[in-house]
Amino acid sequence: MYDKSIAELFHSITGDSIMLQPPETAIRNTAQLNGDRIQFPLVSINRTGYSIRSEDRNFHALHSGGTVRINDNSNVTMARVLPIRIEYQVDVFAVDKKMNDEIVRELLFYLSLNPSHEVHIPYGIDIDHRYNLILNDDVVDNSDTVNHVNDGVLFRTTFSMYCPDAYLWAGKDIITPKLNISLNLKKINGDLETV
DSSP states (O other): OHHHHHHHHHHHHHOSOEEOSOHHHHHHHHHHHTTTOOOSSEEEEEEEEEEEOGGGOOHHHHHTOEEEEEOTTSEEEEEEEEEEEEEEEEEEEESSHHHHHHHHHHHHHHHHHOOEEEEEETTTTOEEEEEEOEEEEEEEEOGGGSOEETTEEOEEEEEEEEEEEEEEEEEEEEEOOOOOOOOOEEEETTEEEEO
């Protein structure tokens, strides 16, 4: 879910040049898809892993969850969550240094000024969740790690970011008990009493 949301975000910023794969795989698959013709610039986004945020774990949220909605059939949909932190690596490839620097600059500014984004949560929960993307400090020139492509030099810049407020989600429907109460009232000496 988060990966798809981030890919759509980057697509809206840069256009069609997004691959949600490790950088070496992205170049190889792009070449295969386009008959060995790779269109640059290319941006590769790779989820490098995630970790459980132990300090934010909550027994109630994990086992019972929070109410998302009350359904028409008297069921209550609960969202159970396990807090995680997701790590991403972003690689920007271009055939000249100036273009590479411009794309990286635009991405860094955009992500710094717009850290909050939204993802739709399925699993029967069907809500939108706001999450943040935070940039890590280092931006690395990895141009020397990729040699020549089509007799030209390829420039590569790498930066990383993380989502500190993501969750693993699970929906759970709970049947709410019904209680039917009927009272018979009788007027005695001008006051109503139950019978």
